[in-house]
Structures are given as C-alpha cells and as structure tokens.
Amino acid sequence: MNDSNAMGALRKLCIGLAAAAALGAAGKAASQEVAFPSRPIKLMVATTAGGNSDLTARMIAEKLAVAWGQPVLVEQRVGANGMIAAQALAKAPPDGYTAYLSLSSMVQNVLLQPNPGYKIEDFVPVTMVISIPIALAVGGTVPASTVGDLMKMAKDKPGSVSYGSYGTGSGAHIIGSALARAAGVNLVHVPYKGETSSFTDLASGQLTSAFGSTGFYAAQLSTGKVKLLAITGSQRMARFPNVPTMAEAGYPGANLPGWSGLFLPAGTPEPVVSRFSQEVRKILAMPEVRAKLDDMGFVPVGNSSQEFGQYIKSEVSAWSAIIKENNIKLD
Incomplete structure (x- = not known):
C-alpha cells in the first residue's frame, strides 16, 4: 500500500471511529432520558397532613408511582407560608427527583417578603394542577x-x-x-x-x-x-x-381564586420537565381524578409548561397591582 492509500485508509478509520463515538454518545443520552426516573422521587407540599392540598399531592404521587414504576414520596415542608418548601426546591439538584406542589403563595411571598429566600426564576413550571376557589x-x-x-x-x-x-x-x-x-x-x-x-x-x-x-x-x-x-x-x-x-x-x-402548581428546580433538563408535565396532565384527565378533585372543591387544569409559565407572569403582575392598590403589608 502506497503512502496515499495508507493516508486515505487512516482518514476513513478516523471518520468511522468518530461516527461510532457520536452514535454511542447519542445512544447513551437517549438511554439516560428513557431511564428517568430510575430511583424514588420526592414531592414536597407546604401544607399539613390531611388537608385537601396534601390529599391532592398524594393522589398524584400514587398515580405517578404506578406509571413510572418508582416510589413518589410526599414530604411535608410546612411553615413560613411555603417559603421553607420553596427554598428547599431552589437548592435541590436539577435532576427531576425533587418536585414541589406549590400554592399561589409562591408568587405572593416574592411580592411581600423582604427576603423570601428564592426567586421565581429559581424554578421551572411543570403544569398548573388546580384552580382553587x-x-x-x-x-x-x-x-x-x-x-x-x-x-x-x-x-x-x-x-x-x-x-x-x-x-x-x-x-x-x-x-x-x-x-x-x-x-x-x-x-x-x-x-x-x-x-x-x-x-x-x-x-x-x-x-x-x-x-x-x-x-x-x-x-x-x-x-x-x-x-x-x-x-x-x-x-x-x-x-x-x-x-x-x-x-x-x-x-x-x-374576588381572588388561588391555584396549585407543580414546579421543578431551574436547570432541570427539558426532556424531564416534558415527561413530568405530560404524565401529570394525563393523570388530571382521568375521570376518577377529576371527580375526586371536584369533591374537594378544586377545578382541575393541566396546562403545558409554557402555558403555566405565562400564567405565572400574569399572576405576578395581577397580585402586585392588588397588593399596591390595597396597601397590603405583612403583619
């Protein structure tokens, strides 16, 4: 084999190895995406056990566990009007294994508290679960x-x-x-x-x-x-x-209704956010789930991450105006 042929063969070998490596990396990433979740998930709530918000979280957790084949554990992080739970979520690894079923107080704390310990930008909205009269x-x-x-x-x-x-x-x-x-x-x-x-x-x-x-x-x-x-x-x-x-x-x-929505830490990979959103929206569409939420006095929603994000922006604007209009301050 002359030098020219040898160089050509070497180039082909390098190209083939690079392609194989790329395919291997893509396959590994795909397998990681498909593998989520591969261990238990923690779903935090900021209300006491036995309340309807807690019962809603447990119903969603139970359905998620069945769908995903992994335990979804509801954890009470009660206190400071939800700030303790929100702060915990802001500090959690953005891997999808820690979620928070928040109330609308997540927004109100940012508008009223001098130092809530988190920003709205610390979270990625997954879906609005319920509207709460x-x-x-x-x-x-x-x-x-x-x-x-x-x-x-x-x-x-x-x-x-x-x-x-x-x-x-x-x-x-x-x-x-x-x-x-x-x-x-x-x-x-x-x-x-x-x-x-x-x-x-x-x-x-x-x-x-x-x-x-x-x-x-x-x-x-x-x-x-x-x-x-x-x-x-x-x-x-x-x-x-x-x-x-x-x-x-x-x-x-x-005349101000509340809401409850699911959040993950900012930086959570989009495929994980999407999978969470799609699965919870499927759960909220189940007739038995809708019936139970109706019995609790809730209105099931289940929108996309993008739609929920837009809603959060509108909530910040609306509650801010109401707080200023009524000169509302913390006790």
Whole structure:
C-alpha cells in the first residue's frame, strides 16, 4: 500500500471511529432520558397532613408511582407560608427527583417578603394542577349569613371579628386584607399553618371566620360547625348554587381564586420537565381524578409548561397591582 492509500485508509478509520463515538454518545443520552426516573422521587407540599392540598399531592404521587414504576414520596415542608418548601426546591439538584406542589403563595411571598429566600426564576413550571376557589367560612354560631352581615359586625364592634388564613402573606391573608379595606373595617388576621389547623378554632368559636379551600369547608358543613358566606372565582360553584362569589357579595376587589402548581428546580433538563408535565396532565384527565378533585372543591387544569409559565407572569403582575392598590403589608 502506497503512502496515499495508507493516508486515505487512516482518514476513513478516523471518520468511522468518530461516527461510532457520536452514535454511542447519542445512544447513551437517549438511554439516560428513557431511564428517568430510575430511583424514588420526592414531592414536597407546604401544607399539613390531611388537608385537601396534601390529599391532592398524594393522589398524584400514587398515580405517578404506578406509571413510572418508582416510589413518589410526599414530604411535608410546612411553615413560613411555603417559603421553607420553596427554598428547599431552589437548592435541590436539577435532576427531576425533587418536585414541589406549590400554592399561589409562591408568587405572593416574592411580592411581600423582604427576603423570601428564592426567586421565581429559581424554578421551572411543570403544569398548573388546580384552580382553587377560596371560601370565606364563619363558625356555626356566628350571627352572620352574608359577607355584608359579617362586615357590619366588624364595623359595629371594631377588632371583634377575626379571620384565619393559611399563613402570613398567603392568598387568604391578601383576600382578607382587601376585604377589610373595601369594607372600611378592621379585621384581625390570625395566620395558621394550614386550613386544618384553623378549623378547630373556627368550630370552637375562638375564631370568627377563616379562608380556605371550598372543598375543605364543604366537608364540614354537615357538622353545623361552619357556614359558607362566599367563594372567590369567576362564577358560583354548581354544588353551592346559593353561595355567591365575592364579587356578587359586593367585594370584587377580594374576588381572588388561588391555584396549585407543580414546579421543578431551574436547570432541570427539558426532556424531564416534558415527561413530568405530560404524565401529570394525563393523570388530571382521568375521570376518577377529576371527580375526586371536584369533591374537594378544586377545578382541575393541566396546562403545558409554557402555558403555566405565562400564567405565572400574569399572576405576578395581577397580585402586585392588588397588593399596591390595597396597601397590603405583612403583619
């Protein structure tokens, strides 16, 4: 073989080896993508056990575990209105093995807290799981049948009407502040770690009223210990045709529904985000899941990562305007 032929053969060999290496790398990357998840996943929630947000997380975790063949473990990170859970997610490795089912407080903390310990940019939105009509409930012995009745009580005896929320700076806190400002009254804010925590005080009469998910309070109506005065949302709920929205009750500035969405740490590979989003959206489309969420008083959503991202931007703008308009500050 002359030098020219030898050089040509060498070039062909090098090209072949490079192609094989490229194919091998691509095959390895593809196998890694297909392999996710290959170990247990942690799904964090910021609410106490037994509440509807916790039950929603457990239902999704159970369905994900079946679909993916890996345990999905729900972990309570309660406290600081969700900031503890959000901070944990911001510090988690961006590999898809730590997720957070957040409430809308994720946005409100950034707007109200001087140092929430995270930025919205620290997360990648996966899908909005549910829209949450928020109910204003009063204890069963409270002599108020409408929001107007309750505001009159607060006006007649300043400082006598309290309302519970699921955390300082939460949507419930902001709704209560907006309601008090619109009515020109003083409502005493009492923050709790979750709606289940406030119910005991509401039922015993230590707390006049409380905001929480409609489904949670609906489950307590048969006890006679609570009454629903209004809900937040664009329209009345079919199961409560006689309960007005806050706007219908005369307080459109306090008509603010909440939401819950799934997030992963920023930098999580797009194929992992996409797989998470697609699987959770499949779960939310299941008739039995939709029925359970409806029973809880939630509205299933299940949008794309991009759609949820746009929604988050609109939420930052909307809540920021409401907070400034009503001069809402932390207690």
